[in-house]
Amino acid sequence: MNFLLACALALLPAMGASAQQQTALTPDHQTARDIFKELIEINTTDTPAGNVTTAAEAMAARFRAGGFAAEDVQVLGPLPNKKNLVVRLRGSGKGKPILFIAHLDVVEALRQDWSMDPFKFNEVDGFFYGRGASDIKQGDTVLVANFLRLKKEGWTPARDLVLALTADEEGGESNGIQWLIKNHRELIDAEYTINTDAGNFETKKGKRLLLGMQTSEKNYVDFRLEVKSNGGHSSRPVKDNAIYHLSQGLSRLAAFDFSVSLNETTRGYFERTAALESPTTAADFRAAIGPDHAKAEAAARRLAESPYFNALLRTTCVATRLEGGHANNALPQTAAANVNCRMLPQDSLQNVQSTLKRVLADDRITVSVVGEAVPAPASAINPAIVQKLEALSGKLYGGLPIVPVMDTGASDGKYLRIAGIPAYGVPGVFEDVDDDRAHGKDERIGVKDFYDGVDFYYEFIRSLGGQ
Numbered sequence: 001m002n003f004l005l006a007c008a009l010a011l012l013p014a015m016g017a018s019a020q021q022q023t024a025l026t027p028d029h030q031t032a033r034d035i036f037k038e039l040i041e042i043n044t045t046d047t048p049a050g051n052v053t054t055a056a057e058a059m060a061a062r063f064r065a066g067g068f069a070a071e072d073v074q075v076l077g078p079l080p081n082k083k084n085l086v087v088r089l090r091g092s093g094k095g096k097p098i099l100f101i102a103h104l105d106v107v108e109a110l111r112q113d114w115s116m117d118p119f120k121f122n123e124v125d126g127f128f129y130g131r132g133a134s135d136i137k138q139g140d141t142v143l144v145a146n147f148l149r150l151k152k153e154g155w156t157p158a159r160d161l162v163l164a165l166t167a168d169e170e171g172g173e174s175n176g177i178q179w180l181i182k183n184h185r186e187l188i189d190a191e192y193t194i195n196t197d198a199g200n201f202e203t204k205k206g207k208r209l210l211l212g213m214q215t216s217e218k219n220y221v222d223f224r225l226e227v228k229s230n231g232g233h234s235s236r237p238v239k240d241n242a243i244y245h246l247s248q249g250l251s252r253l254a255a256f257d258f259s260v261s262l263n264e265t266t267r268g269y270f271e272r273t274a275a276l277e278s279p280t281t282a283a284d285f286r287a288a289i290g291p292d293h294a295k296a297e298a299a300a301r302r303l304a305e306s307p308y309f310n311a312l313l314r315t316t317c318v319a320t321r322l323e324g325g326h327a328n329n330a331l332p333q334t335a336a337a338n339v340n341c342r343m344l345p346q347d348s349l350q351n352v353q354s355t356l357k358r359v360l361a362d363d364r365i366t367v368s369v370v371g372e373a374v375p376a377p378a379s380a381i382n383p384a385i386v387q388k389l390e391a392l393s394g395k396l397y398g399g400l401p402i403v404p405v406m407d408t409g410a411s412d413g414k415y416l417r418i419a420g421i422p423a424y425g426v427p428g429v430f431e432d433v434d435d436d437r438a439h440g441k442d443e444r445i446g447v448k449d450f451y452d453g454v455d456f457y458y459e460f461i462r463s464l465g466g467q
Contacts, residue, residue, distance in 0.1 A: 032145040032454045035062070037121040039137040040130035045108045046172035053077070055104045056085040056165060059144050063087050066148045074187065077167060082174035086187045087163040089147055091465065095159035098464055099190035099421070101177065101412060102139035102197055103169035106132040107439045115442055127444040134445045135438035138429050139196030140165050141450075142457040149458060150465075157465030164188050169197070169412050177412040181419045190421055192382065194464070198411040198425020203432045203449070209276055211393055212405035213385065214425025215265045216378030216417075218311070218342035220410050221349060222370035223356060225249065231333035242335035242364075243324045249360035250319055250337060256359045258315040260300045262289060263346050264381060266312050268404040276401075288313070311408040315352060317341040338370070342408060345378040376414040378406070379422035388463045389426070396456060428460065429453030 025033065042055045056075045063073045068087060077083030085104075091097075109118035109131040116122055118131040130137075143163055150157075164187075166176025180188050199214035229242040262270075267289050274285040287299035304310040317339050324335035341352055349369070356367050381404055389402045405425065413423030430449045437443045 028145065028149055028458075029451050029454060031148065032141055032451070035059075035144050036128065036138065036141040036450070039104075039140055040121040040128075040132055041119055043119050044105045044132070046105060046168065046170065047108055050105070051081045052104045052167040052176075053081050053083040056083050056167075059085055059140070059165060060087075062144065062148060066151050068151060076184065077176065078174050078179055082167040082172070082176075084167055084176040084180060085163075085165040086180070086184075087147060088187075089151060089157060089161040089163075089465075091157035091159040091161065093159065096191035097160040097162050097189070099162045099164060099188050099193040099416075100143050100461070101164045101166065101193055101195050101416075102136050102143060103166050103176065103412060104137075104140060105167050105170050105172065106135065106137070107170050109443075113441055118443070123447060126447050128447055128450060129442060129444045131443055133443045134429075134431060134436075135443070136169075136197040138445050138450055138453065139427065142428055142454050143196065145454055146458045146461050150461065155462070155465075157462075159191075159465065161461065161465050162188055162190060166412065175412070175415070177415045181415060185419070192379070192385075193413065193416050193421055193423040194385075194460075195411060195413045195423050195425045196427055198407055198413050198423075199405050199427050200433075201427050201430040201453075203430045204434060208397060208400060208430055210273065210401050210403045211389055211397070211426075212403045213389060214405045214407050214411075214413065214423075215381055216263070216345045217376070217407040217410055217414060218315075218344060219347075219373070219375040219414070221341050221343060221352070221373040221375075223317075223339045223341065223353065224336060224366075224368050224370050225339055225356075225360070226334065226336040226366050226368070227362075227364050229331065229333055229335075232331040234329045234331055237331060242332045245362055245364050246324065246335040246337060249362045249365045252361055253317065253319065253339070253356070253359050257304070258317070258347075258355065260288075260297070260313045261315070261344055261346060262313070263344065263378060263406070265378060265404040265406045268381070269312065269406070272401050272403045308408070311342065312406060315341065315343045315347045317352070317356065343375060345376065345406070347375075349373055349375055374418055376417040379413075379417055379424060382422065382424065385424055385426075385464070388460065392456065392459055392463065396452075396459070426460070427453075428456045 038058055039055055043050045044052045044055050060073050060075050072088040074086045075083050111117060122129040147163055168175045200212040202209040227242040227245040229240055270285040270289050274282040284299040284303050287295045290296055300313055319337050320340045321338035325332035343352055353367055386402055393400045416423045
């Protein structure tokens with residue numbers, strides 16, 4: 001009995017520490033944690049097991065319970081399992097609304113690939129784990145938690161603030177932003193959009209570096225390259241071989257680089273991040289945007305050794321799939337490849353397609369666009385938003401630089417820009433550039449970074465809405 005009593009007493013300090021950790025959370029942080037947990041544990045993949053509507057309804061219930069009028073909380077979409085949530089925080093009508101967005105869906109995660117259940121919320125060694133922890137259910141959470149907090153506080157913004165949490169950003173046939181623009185634009189129409197699923201608040205080796213505001217993203221387009229030949233018996237080969245035509249053209253493409261083309265965002269990025277780089281890289285950043293053309297070209301060649309810097313400097317096209325022939329003992333009648341291009345916002349579909357034809361240098365290779373490709377323009381840097389970010393950076397982070405960012409990937413901001421609504425990516429939550437686990441195994445976000453992001457967005461929303 002004495003032994004059991006001693007063991008129980010030994011456990012008390014650890015139990016007390018755990019309880020203290022929980023009670024140390026402010027009520028607002030506890031609410032955010034509860035929302036985050038609830039969202040992580042709802043499977044919103046584009047699979048039979050996933051259901052975005054479940055997450056949308058769960059958040060809608062919180063808004064209704066939080067005092068939002070029924071007409072200001074709408075769950076709607078094209079399919080029973082692919083509905084979106086749109087919430088309106090009413091303002092005093094002194095300006096066009098501001099739209100805040102994030103997506104509820106996540107990419108698939110298999111239990112056997114993870115060291116824990118991806119659809120269970122886990123806090124381990126200073127990190128929150130779960131599918132969507134960094135893409136982008138922490139973004140959903142900071143918006144939901146702060147809209148609820150602001151409503152509870154009785155705060156009235158100068159204009160309406162609209163929140164849209166949507167389906168199928170990661171894939172699927174029911175992209176929520178596109179569906180809302182087409183069918184209910186009046187619900188989300190705004191002067192501009194703030195997107196938590198774009199931009200980057202960078203940390204490296206434990207040090208916070210910058211606040212990256214996304215103003216544009218490269219435009220995705222696939223091209224199909226195809227060669228047709230008559231074919232024939234493989235025992236009597238001829239030089240006119242579809243595979244040879246295609247492979248020779250692809251070799252020419254592999255050796256080709258599009259010209260360097262900077263824009264307002266990328267110039268600002270290189271200018272404002274030079275001080276954060278090594279002396280050599282910093283010198284190349286400054287030279288790349290400088291007036292000396294020869295030095296700029298030389299700097300761009302060195303910077304292009306980094307795949308990321310190269311992607312910022314130019315449009316890129318790369319072969320991603322290959323097919324050819326129909327039998328081992330027959331000459332190929334068809335050879336084809338998919339070439340994936342990421343176009344700069346200032347580039348055009350016509351220019352990229354004509355450049356590919358010129359580089360392939362073979363009239364037998366047809367070049368056609370796969371699917372629908374509508375390039376999105378860049379959003380002009382908004383000085384008012386930058387000023388708000390600078391003020392918050394000084395207040396919360398000691399004055400980290402605000403850097404314009406052009407994402408090399410894609411987000412729902414594209415569809416809003418095409419629709420004429422400027423979009424700006426402001427994630428609010430810092431992430432380590434060397435530990436990006438989005439879409440990967442054991443996706444996670446720092447606990448402190450998460451709570452700091454909740455606090456940041458509270459200040460940010462009030463700052464924007466108070467204009």
